[in-house]
Amino acid sequence: MSNYEIMILTNPKTTDEELQNLVFSVLDKNSSKFERLERNETAYPIKKLTHVNYFLITTKAEPHLMSELTRKLNIDKSVLRSLIINLDSEKGLKPRKVSKKFNKRIPLNRENKKPYVKNNETSKDASEEKKVARKPRTSKVLDEKK
Numbered sequence: 001m002s003n004y005e006i007m008i009l010t011n012p013k014t015t016d017e018e019l020q021n022l023v024f025s026v027l028d029k030n031s032s033k034f035e036r037l038e039r040n041e042t043a044y045p046i047k048k049l050t051h052v053n054y055f056l057i058t059t060k061a062e063p064h065l066m067s068e069l070t071r072k073l074n075i076d077k078s079v080l081r082s083l084i085i086n087l088d089s090e091k092g093l094k095p096r097k098v099s100k101k102f103n104k105r106i107p108l109n110r111e112n113k114k115p116y117v118k119n120n121e122t123s124k125d126a127s128e129e130k131k132v133a134r135k136p137r138t139s140k141v142l143d144e145k146k
Contacts (some may be wrong), residue, residue, distance in 0.1 A: 006057040011049065012040065012108060019055060022076060026069045029112040032059035045082050080106040 010019055016036055023034065037054035046052065066084055073082045 001060050001062055004059050005085045005087055007083045008055040009081040010053045011078045012051050014054055026065055027059050027061055
């Protein structure tokens, strides 16, 4: 048996008792906690509805019961959305380890640093050499006509 958390969004016209009857037809009442949440406004319309009922159910059940519950929730027209999370498999995720080599800061040695000096003469000579070494551009069309 695994721990599950079920979130269900229903039409505001449905009552708590109707949903409880649907859920507890599959799940056990003793091992489940049924809770209606306060927030009832959605971020975007779902089937042209902006206000819905939010229900949170925490339970301990077998996986085949969850598939049966999913089937029944999909059939019922008053259920707009549902999400079932297996809490046992979600808790098994481990957080990433931070590498130790990046934690240590290396102080900068600014005493031996040389100032930057721009040398204009060497940059002109280098650009002239590049111009001399470069071949003139010709297109293939001109070469074929000649």
